[in-house]
Each structure stands twice: as structure tokens, then as C-alpha cells.
Amino acid sequence: MREILYLQAINEALAEEMSRDETVFIIGESVQGSTFNTTVGLVQRFGPDRVMDAPISENGIAGAAVGAATAGYRPVADLMFGDFIYCCMDEVLLKAAQWHMLHAEKVNVPLVFKAAIGGYSGLCNEHSRCPEAVVLHHPGLKLVLPSDPYDAKGLLKTAIRDNNPVCYFYHKQLLPMTGEVPEEEYTIPFGVADVKREGTDVTVVATSFQVSLALGVAAEMEGKVSVEVIDPRTLEPLDLDTILESVRKTGRVIVLDEDTLRCGIGAEIGMQIMENAFDFLDAPVKRVGAANMPIPGGVLEKTCLPQPQDLANAITDLLGMDRFELAVQTAGVKLL
Amino acid sequence: MREILYLQAINEALAEEMSRDETVFIIGESVQGSTFNTTVGLVQRFGPDRVMDAPISENGIAGAAVGAATAGYRPVADLMFGDFIYCCMDEVLLKAAQWHMLHAEKVNVPLVFKAAIGGYSGLCNEHSRCPEAVVLHHPGLKLVLPSDPYDAKGLLKTAIRDNNPVCYFYHKQLLPMTGEVPEEEYTIPFGVADVKREGTDVTVVATSFQVSLALGVAAEMEGKVSVEVIDPRTLEPLDLDTILESVRKTGRVIVLDEDTLRCGIGAEIGMQIMENAFDFLDAPVKRVGAANMPIPGGVLEKTCLPQPQDLANAITDLLGMDRFELAVQTAGVKLL
Amino acid sequence: MRFKKKDLVRLYRNLVRARKFDQAAIRLLGEGKFTSFFHAAYGGEAPGVGGTTFLRQDDYIYAHHRGHGIPHAAGKGADLFSFMAEHCGKITGSCKGITGFHACDPEYGMLGAGGTIGSAFPVSVGWGLAAQKAGKGQVAVCFFGDSSAGRGTMHEGMNMAANWRLPVVWVCENNGMGQFVPIKDAYPLEDIASMAAAYGMPGVVVDGQDVVAVAEAVMAAVERARKGKGPSLVECKCLRFRPHVEGAPDWVHAEVRPAEEIERLKKRDPVTLYRKKLLKQGILTEKELEKIDGEIDAEVQEMERFCETGAYPDPSILQNALYAD
């Protein structure tokens, strides 16, 4: 099968859905000349009315998407860096997420908030965040986190077709990742986890770029520890069954998350596991994530964000083994 | 000892700290004519330069507080309803919370974000929220949740004197609550939980208005179940020790939280208990909180927000007892 | 727009409907029949009514929170019964009692409402965008208060609309107050309309107590928008006879607004002014006016029965309501 880049996969999904459905349009800052190359070439093909370069107005962009969605369009609001969602929380969390239910299902809000998340580029606190936990805390938004090109394309197509607001967060470090993507049309349903690697000793639940990190660690540990890596792919809806099945097998779980722990993804998935599989657990669920601080830039970033060695340590600790040094490095794509 | 209202306790703390320290000032919408009566009488005493009625500009108010704080003042930024924090998340979570550490401790950000939180008034999604989990997820902000007049006063005085940004969230349903408050000056240190009721069968961890709810349920169950109610009072810093001590005694815990569960306070405290006292637990930590939906108004609100009976059911389920009906009602103050 | 007699009559009817439904709301809240709060329009009904009565059914409107959109819904022709039932928390409400105060009537271009002041602006841009894309000549009319203009969302919304020449009309209901704060203490200039120039769009000030003046100004802006000439701002100087929210003190900063001042304001009651005008111009006789008033009184009574008899919603309606299929 042909291999394409993660960013190309996103681009293809956008192009295909825009061709398929005239009501789909993109609105955001510098989307014609694409900050992360995911929207490259689209304005040439679909024109500036469907690939709209907006003023620097996050509230305006997100709110306009809500308005247009309720009026029958399917906007993809490009928020550029995921961090910028902090500039339009009212629109995202209190409008997009809530208007369908609160208005007694008389209106739909079919839109996608698309944003590039994540660190490991040394860009400091306001260009490195992963806003998943904040989104997940607020009912009403679906939450998609593709970890490779195949998922990136299939999940984005599903996101655009969904009749609900979807946060589609793609990771900056994954942009240059290559992977097999069929030429033929396909979509990936929400709420179906993917077992990215099978194992028997310990379950690692991770999304987005952390899947790569976990797979790297699992490969390095091969022969010593058998690590199962589960990628829920969408955190809302969450495929808890696949996770629980794995837990029943391994009895030991780590939730690996790029973000800070407190009230984070690890806390939530950890709790759900404990609530539903307490008796299968040989040890408490472990969380591995960012240190409790704003994300620093420069060389200190790695003190904060989870590193392969942190996961390896957590695994060996959980299994009561001696720690050993890993050779895996976290990627560090320079962003421009 | 004299008894005063919760709202008076807040008012007294403000007045005392403003008298004590000239750099303290209040900035917010309609603070001279006080929306919730917590700032009543202050403009007469301290003048409009220290009790500033601002335009409807949440970003402006929160950001101005950050600026003034870094320049040597101690602003109390009144955000009115806690929900309005969604209109200034960038200022609260990425500026106030982060500037001290990121600027290598060269600047301090001593300010208080004061807001009225909570539901049970039928005011629907945008006038009923409890934004604690979002705050707690972001390192750098202290988080204070007084559950009675005594705590309301003592904790607010500490908040204003703290050299860091503090979110001080007071609950709308508690405003008319009376309680003993000494005439003499006192402060309450952060990070010291209060055991509001001792018990031996089950530990209920709750803050703010949920403490009242838990105490009501505990009283109703008296004789049947011995419920210990722990109020951390500040979620950051969190007095985990007092909670763990209780868990070691009871072996069963419920975290009661007014907000939705996912990535919420219950998930976090639950995880911390499991991480630190797994072997003392006779059953998984239980969470009781809001249903996974935007908070409805009107009569449907009670379908969403936790009710005394929900807590009672959780307690009996946890203890393997038959459920029984409670007589306790949730308060319902009409807000104006 | 030149108004014909029947237009002027319609305007009167809608104005009186707005007034009487607003009065009913004040009363119902006082009787404890509302499940949440109410911000009465009393005295400031003309902008909402004048700004909507002559819109097309498929035009979008974002109602201002004052009067909770009763004047706007009255003018637009949306279902006022279900709107009042919503306030009573009944299943027959426009949101099935789920919100307790939001209007939603998609058939009449009311696609939703929010509770954070200023969130109207960006959403209205979205409706304007949809209208422009659809190319059917629809407009989006966004109503907002003087003090709501303090929010940054106003700037983002107005700029985006002007930048893309969207068919949006911004109608400011300037009643001089934002909760307890006079707008003169929250904005340095006299007119909110002064902001329009910053976006290169027309900004006009009209007497917001004169429902015809409002209708003329808004419809001129609407026609302009329909022709693709972009947004405008119409500022209506209006009044508020009641406190910010029913049941709360009527504060101006930390002082109570004197009863005499309200009496003085009441001399410019928009309903009385319009009645006088209609009589003077011989459009309607006293008797005809009374007939209309009586019909609306009957409508209000019927509405009250409608609200009374409606059931409260069952929690089950929320079961699968979070997402659309």
C-alpha cells in the first residue's frame, strides 16, 4: 500500500470531504498558506470562500463556526495551535458543546475544531499544550486524537460527517510521520480503540504522539517485558471495553498522557478502570504524564513532558523489576 | 460567639484586608452595587478607585489584575458568576497561573479571582457551573472553596495575603448560611482539611456546598451508617494526609462533587487515594457528581446535579446495604 | 422603507404584545411560576419589536437578553406561548423546559441563545456567513446591550462581518445601564454607534423609544445588507423602567435609582408614545387600539393557561439528548 505523511492524510481527508459536501468549509488564521501544511493546496482547489483566511479572532472564528453549523453548514474551524483554544473557551465549551441538548435537539452543531497540539519542540507553555482534559471535562464534544496517518485520515472524515461538534487534535510531532493509507475511500468509526501492539504483562493506554512513545518503549523492552499498547483513538466516545479486556489479561495498567496529571486523562481512565475492573488489578493504575508545572521551553521542556525513560521506569516499577536504561529518544521536530 | 452570614464573612474579609493593605483593590462588574452582596458597603468606605466598577470585559478585568499584580498591587478580580471565567481562560490559566514560574520567579502574581459558583437555582448551564476541575488541571493557581462562614472569612484573608494567584470560589447556595465567626482577626492556612463530621464506616470527601449536602445526609443516616465528612477547604494545596488517614480508618470513600465526573475532582482525588492507599480500600473509590450533560435549568436541573439521595445510595451501595429513602432536600435559594 | 397603514398596525400589535407578555412575565415570576430569573424589557421594548417586525421569516436573529427576547420573538412572529412556557419550565416550552429561559424557534430564524453576555456577536457572524453562502438574501440581526459592547467578542464579530461584508445588522439597545453600571462610566463616548466607524460601516443613532424610527433605521440597514453592501450598526437610545433583574435592588453603582427618576423616564413609555402618534396621525382610533389591546389581553390569558396546563418535563427527555444522531 502507498505510504503518505500524517499531514498529507489530514489534507486528503479535508479535500475529499470538501469535494463530497459543499457545506464543508474551512475557517481559520493563515489556512490558505497553511501553518502546519495540513491545508496546503486547498484554496487553489476550492477557492477563498471555502478556505477562509480569518482575522486573528479566536472567539470570532469559533463562534462563527457555531453559527454557521446551526444554520446548516459544516465548518472546520482551524484554531492553529491547540493552545489558542484558551482564547475561545466560551464558544467551544459553552456554545458548541451545549447548544444541541439545551435547545431541546432543535439545532445541530456539526463542526470540527481542528488544532495542532503537543510539545517536544521547545516552544514553551503557549505553543505546546494538549487541551484534551479540558474538552473531555465538558460534555457535548467528541474528541479525536489520531496517532498515525491511517487514523488521521479516517477519523477526520468521520469527524466532518458527524452531526455534532468534534475536537480533532493532531499532534505536531506526528506531522512528518509516514504510514500506509489506502487510495480508496474509508472512514474510521468513533469509539473503537486500536490495539497498536499486543502484550501480556502490562497495558499502556495512550493517544496521539504518546502512542509512538509507548511503541518505542515497548519495542525496546521486547524480550524483557511484554507491553500491550492501546490507543483509544477517540476519548469521547471512549471504547472502555477494549481497555478493560486488556486489563483483565495483564492486571497492570499505565495511562500515559502528555498533559499534567491533575484532573487529566490518566485520572479519568484510571478511575474508570478501577470502577470497572478493580478486582482484576494487581496494582493501582499508574499515571505517567507531565510534571505539575507550566510547560517550559528550551532544554527544560524534557523535565516536564513525559520521556520514554519515565514510561520504562513506570513499567518496571509496576512489575517490581529493576529499572534499566532505554535507548529510545523522544522525537524533536523543529517547528516553523 | 456571634453568628454572621457567609456573604458577610466574605465582606468582612475584604474590608479588613483592604484596611490593612493599601495595595488591595477590587475590580469587576457591578462590584460597587454588588451582585451577590459580598462587596456591599465597600465603595462607601474605600472609594471608587479601590472598588472599581469595570466594563463588561472579562479578559480585560482578569488581564488587568495580572498586570497590576505583577506591578505590586493585590487585585481581587471579581468575575461575578464562576461561569464567566470561560470568557478569560487565557488570562487566568496561561497568564496568572504561569507567569511566576516562567519568568524565573522574577515577578509575583498576587491576586484573587473571586467568583460565585454552583447550581441548585435553576439558572441553567452558564450561571451554575463549578469550574474547579479546569483550574486544578492547570498548575500555578491555588484553589479555595469555603463551605461555611468561618472558612469563608479566614480563607479569603489568606488568599489576599498569598503572593500567588488564588481562585476563591464561593457558592451561591451558601450566601445566606449563618455560622459562628469570631470578632477577632484570624486566618486559615491553605492545605489544611477540616473533618466536618467524624465517622467510621465511610469517608465522604466534599467541598463547598456539597459539604452541607453531605452533612445533611450523614445526619439523616445517623444510627445506621457512621459517615465521616472531610472538607479539604483548598484543593490546591490539597491536604491528602487527612483524607488518607480517614481512608485507612473507614476503607471506603466517596468523592462528592457538584461538577461532571469526567476529568473532575472526584477522578483526581480518587486516583490519589488509590495511588496512596490501595491496600486499605475495601472497594473502589466511588464518585458522585453531576450527570454527563450541560446543566439544565428549571425542574430538570435536579436530574443533573447531585442530590442527597444520590449520595445516600452511593453510601449504601458501597456498604452493601439496602437503599433507603432520605428526607433531606437540597437547598434552592432564588438568586437575583 | 415606507410603512403602509397595515405595517404600522402590525407594529403596534407587536409592541403591545411585547409589553403585555413582558408584564405577564414580571407577574408570573413574582408569583413564583418561573423556574429561573427574568430581566424585564419594560420601557425598552421598541428596539426588539421595531428591529424584527419587518424581517423575513428566514432571517436570523440573536435576541438580546433584556426581556429575554420577548420583544424580538414578538416582532419576528415566533411562538411566544412556548417561549413563556419555557420560563415556567414546562415541556411545552421552546426548549422543552431544559433551559428555563432560552428562545429557540428555528423556523423563525431563532437558532439559539446563550447566557454569557457578548457571546451573541461571533455566533451572529456565523449566521451572516451562512446567509452569504446560501445566497438567498437572508440577513442576521444581532441585538445587544450598550454594556455588552464592552466585550471583546463585539470587536471580533463586527470586524469579521465588515471584513467579509456579511449581511449582518448590529442593533444596540442602549438603555444607559449595564446591570448596576451606567454606560457613561464604562465607555468614554456618548454613542455606541461611534464604534461603527472603526469598521468602516454605517453607524446611526435613533430614538429607541420610537418604534417606527427603530424599524426604519433597522430596515434601511437590512436592505443594505441584503444588497451585499455589508453590515451596519443601529443604536437605539432606550429606557429601562425595572431593575436589572426582577427582584433585585435597582442599583446605580451603590445607590438605589430614585423612584422619581423612573417616573420621569415613564413619560417616554414607548407604547404610550406610539399610541399617541397613531391617534394623532389618524391611523387608528381609540376604539381600534382598545380592540387590539383586548385581543392581546385575551392572548396573554390563553398563554397563561397554556403555561399552567403544560406538564413538567420528564428527566427521560435528557437521556439521549447530548448528541444528534
Add this chain to the structure above:
Amino acid sequence: MRFKKKDLVRLYRNLVRARKFDQAAIRLLGEGKFTSFFHAAYGGEAPGVGGTTFLRQDDYIYAHHRGHGIPHAAGKGADLFSFMAEHCGKITGSCKGITGFHACDPEYGMLGAGGTIGSAFPVSVGWGLAAQKAGKGQVAVCFFGDSSAGRGTMHEGMNMAANWRLPVVWVCENNGMGQFVPIKDAYPLEDIASMAAAYGMPGVVVDGQDVVAVAEAVMAAVERARKGKGPSLVECKCLRFRPHVEGAPDWVHAEVRPAEEIERLKKRDPVTLYRKKLLKQGILTEKELEKIDGEIDAEVQEMERFCETGAYPDPSILQNALYAD
């Protein structure tokens, strides 16, 4: 403000410092010595330098992200070595290498910086408030880009400052672009200064390539602010010779900006223009200019050594750094 010869010389020195440090930054980033990104000021140094050189040390400034504040820090007199070291991620950096690009020099009124465009406005209001309360005649000068003006925070900030007559000066560095989007496609009018009228404050446009013109306009606004007359907006029409961010394509919408256009822009290089003027007016001779340039070259070399020799911070510096005592 009438500039004396020594003022004009100081302005030249600061302008050249801005230029040479900015060039060094471009070079260092290219060599992989920076830990994050860099948005070069090249071509647009004059607003930052002209807007800060004559401020008091205790005046507050919020530097624009263009040049990452190098021009502003250069003018203000803040420590440029530590600022460059910050970009190299060293412990000797202004934030000990914690941010990789934020300036912070409280002794020179630089109390911090953020990465979300437009967050400058409200924080600057806070500094203006502090200045007003302190009553020592300080001002806060907030630098921002043309396209940053799209954010709602601009409106909230400008309105609050005008409403309370705060000593704030808003300096817009209008280089015609916001990342890949020309401001003409993001704002309907020619001048950002047109927004000033909406707040009843003066709004002037100056040639942002002329460092003296900038200094004059900003200092006039500063004097006004110091006298308690409130805020002003000074728009500097300036240029950007480099792409939005180093290493990225120099897009205008989806087209690459032609090399010829940049060559054309370079005819209005602010350093060259100012050199010519100084020579023509006989303020400085070619030799004197070269002497200054040489001194700054030496300073840059020293700075590079400073950056090179500095150690990387140890993670332990973050241990107890989240909170102040």
C-alpha cells in the same frame, strides 16, 4: 519632544543594536543555537526602538512578538545579553532558559510576556492601572501588530484604558501582514489608527520606517499620558523583510512573496534611512557612524560568547518555582 544631538545619537545606537542583535538572532537560529523559534524584526525595528528609547526606566512596556522584543529591549535599555541567552536556552537567560524566548527585566519595566497574540492588551491595562494608582508619572507602552488588533482583547483593553484615562500608549507596528494574511484582507480600513476614535482617544499614523518620527509621536503620547490625559494610539507603518517566522515559507495567503517585492521594500530600510538623515543633517559623520557600528559589532560578538559559555539550566531550578513564597 525636541531631540538633542545626543538623543539622536542614542536613537541611532539603539536602532543599530536592534538590527544587529536581530541579525544575530537570525544567524544563531540558523546555526541551531536557539531552542525555539524566532520571528525576525528585520526591516521593522524602528517602532520598537523609537517607541522606547526615551521612556523612563520605570515605565512599563509590553514588547511585540516581532523581533521577540529585541528592538524594544534595546530601546528600553534592558539586558540584551540575557535576552539572547534566553533564546539559546541558557541559565544566563532573562528567564533562566525556562521560556526560550520571553523577555523579563523588571528593573526596566519589562514584567513579562506571553505567547498568545493579543494577550498584551489587558495586561498593559493592569500596568497602566498600577501606574495611575502609584501616582509617580509612569506610563505603560503596549506594542502590538496590525493583525493582533483583530483580537477582542484589544477592544477590551483600549476601552478600559480610555474609560479610566489610564497612562497607556498603544503602539501598533503595522507591517501590513499577520503571518500569511495581509491586514487589508483582515481589516476593512486602511489604518489601524482608525480604531482610536471609537474610544475617544487620539490616533495617529506615522512612518514606521522613520525612527525619529516614531519617537516623536510616541513621546508626544507619553507626555499626554503622564499628564493624566489618558491613552493614545500611535500606528507605525512599517515593513517586514523576512518571513513571518524564520525557516518557514514567506507566504502571502497561498503564494510566496516574490523576492523582487522584498528587494523593493528594502529600499526603505530604517537603518539606512536614518543613517542618511544623520549624515545629511550633519549630526554624525560617516566615521562616527562606523565607530558606533563597530562598537555594536563588538557587543554582538561578546553577546555570542556570553551565550556560548552560559550553561544550560539544571532541572532543579524548577523544583520550587511554581509558587512564590
